[in-house]
Each structure stands twice: as C-alpha cells, then as structure tokens.
Amino acid sequence: MSSLKTLVPPKPIKLYSCVICPWAARTWIALTQANVEFEYIEIDLKNKPEWFLKEVNPGGKVPTLKYGDDIIIESAITTEFVADLFPEAKLIPDDPFLRAQSRLMADRFMEYLVPVYRELYVACNVDAAANVFGAIDKFLPYLKDAKPFFGGSDHLTLAEILIAPFLSRLYMVLESGLVSGETLETLTSDPKYEYFNTWAQNIFATPGLKGTFDKTANLNWMKERLSSLGKL
CATH class of the missing domain: 1.20.1050 (Glutathione S-transferase Yfyf (Class Pi); Chain A, domain 2)
Structure with missing residues (x-):
C-alpha cells in the first residue's frame, strides 16, 4: 500500500543500498511502498567508499539503515524494523x-x-x-x-x-x-x-x-x- 500521505519517521532515516543488490532492495521496497520520507545513498559494492566503512558500517554490507544516530543491519531485520516503525502502513499482518x-x-x-x-x-x-x-x-x-x-x-x-x-x-x-x-x-x-x-x-x-x-x-x-x- 502506498499511502497518499508521506510518512515522516520520528528520527531521520538514511538507507545505504545498491541498485543491483536484491538483499538491499528489500528495505528500499518497504520504505517506498509505505511512502516513507528517507534519504537513499547508493553504495558501489565493487568500490566501497572509505567513509562508509569507517563511519557507517565497517562490515561494508548493504542494506545498512541509519535511524537517527543508530545503525541497523541485515536485510530481514532492517525491513521488519521499517514495518514495525510504521504500523499505519500495515506491512505486517495483524493476525x-x-x-x-x-x-x-x-x-x-x-x-x-x-x-x-x-x-x-x-x-x-x-x-x-x-x-x-x-x-x-x-x-x-x-x-x-x-x-x-x-x-x-x-x-x-x-x-x-x-x-x-x-x-x-x-x-x-x-x-x-x-x-x-x-x-x-x-x-x-x-x-x-x-x-x-x-x-x-x-x-x-x-x-x-x-x-x-x-x-x-x-x-x-x-x-x-x-x-x-x-x-x-
């Protein structure tokens, strides 16, 4: 469901992703489907930026989700986090x-x-x-x-x-x-x-x-x- 209303997170969200990575796409899809306000940062997996490895995720994996000052990793976890953070988007069944x-x-x-x-x-x-x-x-x-x-x-x-x-x-x-x-x-x-x-x-x-x-x-x-x- 893509809400007509843009959902604004309690803290700013940055998604570090890669357009050719299906694992990273999971969280990108969740944020886009729910019409969440977030910043997308493309990471070249063949040439990972030094700042990404030093300041964001030393493991160098995508997706990496930055929520305020907190870092969340692993695609199933970051995707479920989005679903939990925006219950109004109903990305998880109630039953x-x-x-x-x-x-x-x-x-x-x-x-x-x-x-x-x-x-x-x-x-x-x-x-x-x-x-x-x-x-x-x-x-x-x-x-x-x-x-x-x-x-x-x-x-x-x-x-x-x-x-x-x-x-x-x-x-x-x-x-x-x-x-x-x-x-x-x-x-x-x-x-x-x-x-x-x-x-x-x-x-x-x-x-x-x-x-x-x-x-x-x-x-x-x-x-x-x-x-x-x-x-x-």
Missing part, C-alpha cells in the same frame, strides 16, 4: 497466525526459488531455467489466498517484500532472451502456473517495485558477468 504463515511463505520461497535465481543471475548458468517449474511446484502450497496478495491483502506485506527482489530478477532473466523463451512462455501461458504468474505480475505493478527496480542496471550487470565468464 498472529497469518503473520506466521506469511513468514513461512517467505522462508519457503528462499528455500525453493532463490537457489534457481542464484544459478541464473549470480552463477550465470542459463541452463538452470529448466529448474524453475520444479521450484514453483514446491512453493505453491505456501502461497495462500493471493487475492491479489498473500492472505487476501490489497497491498504488499512483509513476506512479499522479502521475496520481491528475487522474483523480479528471476523474471528479468527469463524475459531477457539470455535463456530459452520456452520457459517464460510456459510460465505465462500454462494454466498450472496462472495463479503464480498473476501474483508475480501484481507484485511488479506495486509502487514499491516500480519505484525501486532498475531492470536495465540489473540486466547490464548480468550481461557484464556473462561476458567476463565467456558465456556471452
């Missing part, structure tokens, strides 16, 4: 059981589909596209009542925010022409996967995704990696 189920859904996505994403996007093993459907088949039982989002929600909640950066990059690779078009054709036309694909497309259309996912930058990163590996 404890539904909240538990949504976290289980995110965990199962990470278990089943993120390994395929890593093979395609990180390892640049384009043949891994053949593994997409087996992973989706395992995941589907955990995707409950996506009408249009988990649990019948009309907006993104934490589970889908944690999933979305990986899902968007997975589709990006399938749409890129770098892998056989047969996988994408099946995913978007086979009735067996209509529920999953509709849910994914609904995620991609949200303010949180449209405002944060730079498809060109991410695709160029993958093409450069493919080229360096002699696969392009």
